[in-house]
Amino acid sequence: MTPADLDRLTALRHALHRRPEISGEEKETAAHLAGLLRSMGADRVLTGIGGHGVAAVFESGVEGPVVGLRCELDALPITELGLSDHVSEIAGNGHLCGHDGHMVTVLAVGEALARTGPARGRAVLIFQPAEETGKGAVAYRADPQFADIAPDIVLSLHNLPGLPMGAVELCTGAANCASRGMAIRLFGKTAHAAAPQDGLSPAAAMAALMPRLAALGPGGPLDDRFALTTLTHARLGQATFGVSPGEGELWVTLRTVTDARMTELMAEAEALVQAEAAAAGLGVEIFYDDVFEACTNDPEAVELLKTACNDGAVPLRLTSTPQKFSEDFGQFGKGARAGMFWLGAGEDHPRLHNPDYDFPDALIPVAAGIFERALRAVLGHGPVNSQAAP
Template identity: 65%
Template sequence: MTPDTRAQLTRLRHELHQSPELSGQEELTAARIANELRARGADQVLTGIGGHGVAGVFDSGQAGPTVAIRCELDGLPIQELSGAAYASRIPGKGHLCGHDGHMVMVLGVADHLNQNRPQLGRVILIFQPAEETGQGAIAYRTDPKFPEVAPDYVFSLHNLPGLPLGDVQLCEGPANCASRGMKVVLSGKTSHAAAPQDGVSPAGALAALMPQMARLGRGGSLDADFALTTVTHVNLGEPTFGVAPGRAELWVTLRTVADARMQSLIDEAEALVAQAASDQGLGYEITYEDVFEACVNAPDAVDILSGSCARAGVNCEVTPYPQKFSEDFGQFGKDAKAAMFWLGSGEKHPQLHNPDYDFPDELTPVGVSVFVATIQSLLR
């Protein structure tokens, strides 16, 4: 990567950083990306995939595999406090997970492909919406346009605070935990606060369920039995002194390494809710949001990435331990050999989703070099 290209990508990253859009709302970001791909000589640019998804196609015109590089478009509903000169201009929204950096790395790959077309097969650059809600990859992969760009191999990355800057960590097998948000609504009957006995309050059930849910999944070793339950939000009644409550909400995040363990954890959590509601004479409703299946790296794709890091001169550690946080990238592995790697943001860098997080621009050429080496290993 030339200094001019690197500077151009940095400026572009800062511009994207200033205008984050939330999951499912990435219209302007997608339009900007589509124009950037056209300017970089993509043979075809598809838009509106799974919402605001974009695909840039670089086709050799020769038979061969289709290799995809995937990144994300969406930001987060968090007020940025980084203090950067290019900080978000949108109140309450920020690129505080590094998706702006991921986008420019993939555009850096497009810069390379513009000058060095694949010798065989095709490269598909995937810009996916709505990763943060777990809905984007499903919508992208099931869109009627997806068969036009369906890959044989697909690779992605995520920057990782806590890992030395520019180092790569690569997981064998499970790479990200499955997770889902469990929303429990307990329904009783309100009454005057002077006569609580004439109502049916969910307070007791709520008080019992909070520690029960916490004990249900205690975390521990990241193996097939790993389960973690985190109470994230509770609400009881209305903010008034005159009404005994008749409704409560409990939000819990369920997290496991394996999808099979997730199903058993769901069964256990739902049984606790049913018992607590029955004991207190309450009705209840359970719904799920932000559903992520486990992300599992294919062995062949892991070997390819490991070799790519070696050729790119990037330090790479292969580990059997997945990340606890979730990713919807695993959806692409249902149709292709897929693998995601972690690119270190620095051992003391602010954590993902922190209000003071900012993507390190030093990572851009590193990510581009690994992706380029991966494409070359398969299409040359």
């Protein structure tokens, strides 16, 4: 990648950063990317996959494997507090997880493929919506269009503040924790605040449940028994002084390394809630959202990424410890050999989802190089396309 290429890609990343769209609302982002992919000379560009998803296909015309590179389209509903000249122009939204940088990285590989296509099989660039809610990968794979482009091998990345700038961490096996949001609604009966005995308040049950739910998942070593429960929201009645409340909500995030442990943790939490509600004479409803299954790296995909890092002299640390945060990329591993690597954004860089986070542009050529070397190792270098867009 030349300095001019990096300048152009950086300008594109900044343009995407200024116009962040949250999960399920990535219409403008998707249309912009589809136009770029068509202009660069992709053989096919598919849109509307699982919502606002996009895919670009680069064909060799020769039978062979299908290699996919996946990135995410969505931003976060967080107000950006950065001081850059490309700060978000959409109030309340911000690319504070680096998905703008991930998109541009995959576009950079697309430009390389447009110049020199694969020698065999096909390359598929996957631009997936709604990663932050855990709904995007499920919808993308369920879309009828996906069957025609389903990869045999699929690779992805996530930048990682706290890891040295430009260094890679790679894990075989469990790579990202499973998690899900558990919403608990308790129902009693309102009463006048002067006569609370005439109603049934869930206050005492909520107060009892908060520490008991936390005790179910104290954290600890990231092994098969790991469980972490995090209280994220509580609401009791309405904001008024005249009414003793008759209902309330607790939101808790459940987190485990394995899906099997998640099933156990859900059963434990539900039993605890049901018992407390019954003892207090309260009605109860439980539902789940933001559901992420565990993400597992395939050994063959890991070896491919490992070689790509070593061939590019990229600092690499192999680990057997998964990340605590969740990723819906694991869905792609249900039909393919999947591998995700983490690319260091700097040890002192603002953390993911911080209001002052910004993706480091210097990571674009590092990440694109890893992807391209891995892809070429499987598909090879085909003929040069003299008609490709610059």
